[in-house]
Structures are given as C-alpha cells and as structure tokens.
Amino acid sequence: MQILAAIATSPETPFTIEECELAEPGPGEVLVAVHACGICHTDIAAKLRHIPVPLPKVLGHEGAGVVERVGPGVTTLAPGDHVVMTFGSCGVCEHCNDGHPSYCDDFTAINFGGKRDAGEAIRREGATIGAGFFAQSAFATFALASERNAIRIDKDLPLHLMAPLGCGVLTGVGTVLRVLKPSAGTSLVVFGAGAVGLGAVMAAKLAGCTTVIAVDIKEGRLQKALELGATHVIQGGQLDAVAQIMSITGTGAHFSVDTTGVPDVVAQSIACLRKRGSTAQVALSSSKDGYKLAPNIFVGRGLQVRGVVEGDAVPSSLIPQMVAFYRAGLLPLEKIVQTFRFDQINEAMHAIASGEVVKPVLVMKS
Ligand SMILES: [Zn+2]
Numbered sequence: 001m002q003i004l005a006a007i008a009t010s011p012e013t014p015f016t017i018e019e020c021e022l023a024e025p026g027p028g029e030v031l032v033a034v035h036a037c038g039i040c041h042t043d044i045a046a047k048l049r050h051i052p053v054p055l056p057k058v059l060g061h062e063g064a065g066v067v068e069r070v071g072p073g074v075t076t077l078a079p080g081d082h083v084v085m086t087f088g089s090c091g092v093c094e095h096c097n098d099g100h101p102s103y104c105d106d107f108t109a110i111n112f113g114g115k116r117d118a119g120e121a122i123r124r125e126g127a128t129i130g131a132g133f134f135a136q137s138a139f140a141t142f143a144l145a146s147e148r149n150a151i152r153i154d155k156d157l158p159l160h161l162m163a164p165l166g167c168g169v170l171t172g173v174g175t176v177l178r179v180l181k182p183s184a185g186t187s188l189v190v191f192g193a194g195a196v197g198l199g200a201v202m203a204a205k206l207a208g209c210t211t212v213i214a215v216d217i218k219e220g221r222l223q224k225a226l227e228l229g230a231t232h233v234i235q236g237g238q239l240d241a242v243a244q245i246m247s248i249t250g251t252g253a254h255f256s257v258d259t260t261g262v263p264d265v266v267a268q269s270i271a272c273l274r275k276r277g278s279t280a281q282v283a284l285s286s287s288k289d290g291y292k293l294a295p296n297i298f299v300g301r302g303l304q305v306r307g308v309v310e311g312d313a314v315p316s317s318l319i320p321q322m323v324a325f326y327r328a329g330l331l332p333l334e335k336i337v338q339t340f341r342f343d344q345i346n347e348a349m350h351a352i353a354s355g356e357v358v359k360p361v362l363v364m365k366s
C-alpha cells in the first residue's frame with residue numbers, strides 16, 4: 001500500500017517525507033495506522049550512524065496507533081485494536097524464554113537490522129529502503145509490527161501520550177522497578193533528566209524512595225524533575241555532583257541510574273554510591289574515551305553495576321502496568337510530551353537534540 005514515510009538518508013541531510021510502498025503484513029505481523037510516534041535518542045544515534053544501521057532507512061520506534069489489518073496466524077490482535085509498538089524479540093531464545101526479551105539473541109538483527117521473514121517491507125520508486133527499525137519503522141503513516149511487539153491498550157487512552165511507553169519511558173521505569181527494585185525509604189540519583197531519566201524519577205517516587213536526586217546541565221529539565229517527584233536537583237555543569245550527593249545523603253546514594261553515557265558522568269554515577277550501592281547503566285555511549293575511578297572502589301564498597309537494555313522489560317506486562325500508573329495520575333506523561341506535526345520532524349529532532357523538549361511526539365493522525 002502507499003504510505004508517507006520520513007526517510008533518513010545521511011547524517012548531514014534532513015529527513016524527507018516521501019511516498020513509499022509498504023508490503024502487506026506477513027505471518028505473525030500486523031499493519032498499524034500510526035497515529036503518533038515519539039522521538040528517542042536512539043533515532044538520532046541511528047541517523048548519525050553512531051549505531052550500525054544502514055541508511056537510507058525509515059526510523060521511529062515509539063509508534064502508537066490502530067491495527068488496520070493482521071497477517072496470517074495472528075490471533076491476539078484484530079483490526080481496530082489500539083496498540084503501542086515497542087522493541088522486537090524472537091520469543092524462542094534462552095533470554096526470551098527466561099522473561100528477558102531485551103537481551104534476545106536476535107535483538108540486533110531484529111531491531112537494528114530490520115530482520116523480517118517475509119522479506120523487504122518498504123520500497124521507494126522500486127528501490128528498497130531500510131525498514132523494520134525496532135520491528136516497526138514508525139516515522140510513517142503506516143507500519144508493520146509483529147504480534148509480539150504491538151501491545152494492545154484501551155481505546156480511550158490518548159495515543160500521543162502512550163507512544164513513549166514503547167521505549168524511553170519503558171527504559172526509565174523498567175530500570176528502577178524491574179532491575180534496581182529500591183526499597184521504600186532509600187535514595188536514588190538519576191544522571192540525565194531526559195525522557196529515560198525522568199521515567200526513572202517517576203518510578204523512584206512510585207517505589208517509595210524518599211530521596212530522589214536528578215543531575216542535569218539544563219535548568220529546564222531540572223525543573224521538570226522537581227515537578228515529577230525529585231526531592232533535590234543538581235546543576236551538573238556547575239557543581240561537583242558527587243560532593244553534593246554525599247552532602248545530601250550522608251554516606252552516598254543507595255542507587256543510581258546513568259542515562260547519559262558520558263564517561264565522566266558514568267564515573268560520577270558510580271562514585272556517588274554508598275557501600276553496597278547499585279548502579280544501572282542504560283545509555284549507549286558514542287564516546288571512545290574511558291573513565292577513571294578510584295582503585296578498589298568496587299571491592300571496598302561492595303558495589304553492583306548493572307548494564308540495562310530497554311529497562312529489562314517484558315513489554316506485555318510493563319506497558320499495562322505503566323498505563324495503570326498513568327490512569328492513577330502517577331505517571332503524568334503530559335508533562336514530558338510535546339507534540340509536533342509529522343512534517344515538523346526536523347524541528348522535533350532539533351528540539352530533542354538541544355534538550356529544549358524532553359519527549360517530542362510526532363502526530364501523523366489525530
Ligand atoms: Zn529471543
């Protein structure tokens with residue numbers, strides 16, 4: 001069918017919205033009319049070729065919309081269902097079977113390589129365009145997803161606010177609730193107050209953390225963090241964050257989350273921990289540099305470091321849980337989302353890259 005898709009051609013050139021041909025849904029797939037799609041830093045990383053994704057490609061991996069048609073063998077979704085699209089996974093490897101699909105053995109092939117059993121999905125003037133980004137490529141008016149990564153939600157929910165539940169907010173909330181699992185009354189520091197970091201702030205508050213500290217270099221984001229439940233904020237560019245955290249917590253934080261991938265900040269997220277503290281590292285770094293830490297800091301303090309992909313989420317359980325939080329007013333997504341028309345994709349990209357908007361969401365259909 002004919003669709004409009006935003007095509008990323010090179011790091012230097014803007015996205016262009018063009019008419020393309022999208023294949024029909026194959027076995028196990030659903031065709032989704034995309035109503036909205038959030039923009040995540042991984043879209044920027046792919047366009048800048050910081051991650052190995054061949055261009056030209058249709059990016060976009062926080063799509064939300066309505067199922068238009070289903071492919072052969074699909075039993076759990078039907079036309080008319082509202083869905084949030086999330087990352088893809090194979091469903092049969094050791095990690096998928098164990099309930100940790102973000103570590104799927106096929107994660108890279110499915111989410112970055114666009115692996116699709118039914119062959120190529122998008123063509124422009126007869127030539128193949130890279131598709132299947134995170135098993136969706138949702139910077140488009142229609143997208144093909146699999147039954148596994150399209151998660152049904154209630155029809156009364158606003159799709160433009162639900163879109164970030166597919167990746168950014170899922171990562172922040174999952175990292176806190178599924179990986180770190182802080183006890184009530186503990187302290188948690190978030191480095192980087194973008195959509196992932198603010199998701200972690202909201203989750204820390206939900207978990208009952210009584211000291212929630214956000215570190216960022218942008219004043220506007222620190223204000224957002226305070227609105228969303230942070231008890232303290234630190235201007236990371238101007239102050240020694242570790243010294244500030246020590247003075248707030250006494251002996252260091254129980255937990256930290258780094259969402260920046262900046263080597264010096266990663267080091268701070270470890271150095272700020274108290275004995276037996278735990279940190280979660282969730283960002284892919286584009287830096288070639290390493291970082292320095294005091295010798296023996298891990299042994300002496302008994303620290304735990306966890307790398308985390310996509311919040312270690314099982315999307316079919318975490319997305320409904322986040323919807324319940326949203327309905328209860330505990331995950332106020334409207335405070336981080338700003339909508340842009342689909343044809344404003346380049347402005348929206350600029351807005352997230354510069355940090356002026358936490359979570360731009362493109363609206364294809366309202
Ligand atoms: Zn798998």
Ligand SMILES: [Zn+2]
Nearest residue numbers: 040042167168
């Ligand atoms: Zn993402």
